[in-house]
Amino acid sequence: MKILRLALTVPVAVLVYALVAAPASAGSLLLVDKSTVSPGGVVHVTARCPLAEGISHVGSPAFTATGHDGPYTGNGGVAVFTEHVGGMGSGHARIRSDAAPGTYPVVLRCGGGHAAEVPLTVTR
Numbered sequence: 001m002k003i004l005r006l007a008l009t010v011p012v013a014v015l016v017y018a019l020v021a022a023p024a025s026a027g028s029l030l031l032v033d034k035s036t037v038s039p040g041g042v043v044h045v046t047a048r049c050p051l052a053e054g055i056s057h058v059g060s061p062a063f064t065a066t067g068h069d070g071p072y073t074g075n076g077g078v079a080v081f082t083e084h085v086g087g088m089g090s091g092h093a094r095i096r097s098d099a100a101p102g103t104y105p106v107v108l109r110c111g112g113g114h115a116a117e118v119p120l121t122v123t124r
Contacts, residue, residue, distance in 0.1 A: 028115035029088075030058065030108040036121045039099045043120065045079045045106070048088045053111030055081070055089050062104035062122055063093040076104075095122060 029048040037043055049055050059069065061076035069077045081091035099122045108116040 028108060028110055030106065030116035030118055032106050032118050032120060035119070036123055037095050038123060039095050040097045041095045042092050043095065043106075044090065044092050046088060046090045047081075047108050047116075049108070049110030049115060051087050053113075053115075056109040056111060058091075058093070058106060058108050060093070060104050060106045060120060062095050062099050062106075062120055064096050 028050060029046070031046040033044040034041075045058050047055050047058050057070055057078040058081075059072045059076060059078040061072065063072070063077035063079065065073070065077040066080055072078060076096070077093065079091045079093040081089040083090045101122055101124050103119045103121045105117050106120050107114060
């Protein structure tokens with residue numbers, strides 16, 4: 001019985017150590033406050049990238065152009081970040097007034113690489 005108790009205790013202790021020791025900023029995060037929006041509406045976004053990479057942009061073909069749209073120039077836009085705190089950024093994006101109804105990707109890029117994506121549905 002003592003051997004069985006020891007055998008069960010060791011894996012649990014290792015698992016608890018692994019969870020506590022894992023860095024909190026290891027992954028990326030993308031949150032959009034609405035899943036459905038009308039043309040001309042505004043969505044608020046929150047994003048986080050791994051600390052070493054930083055946020056490149058959050059963009060979508062559904063977003064209005066801002067003039068700093070990188071890969072979305074001529075085909076959508078990027079969110080305007082108004083706050084950066086502890087590796088997280090938050091901001092907003094306006095939906096193009098001419099956006100056709102449908103589902104569009106909202107994409108987070110970290111350090112130039114694709115990190116996360118969430119769907120956004122535009123309705124009339």
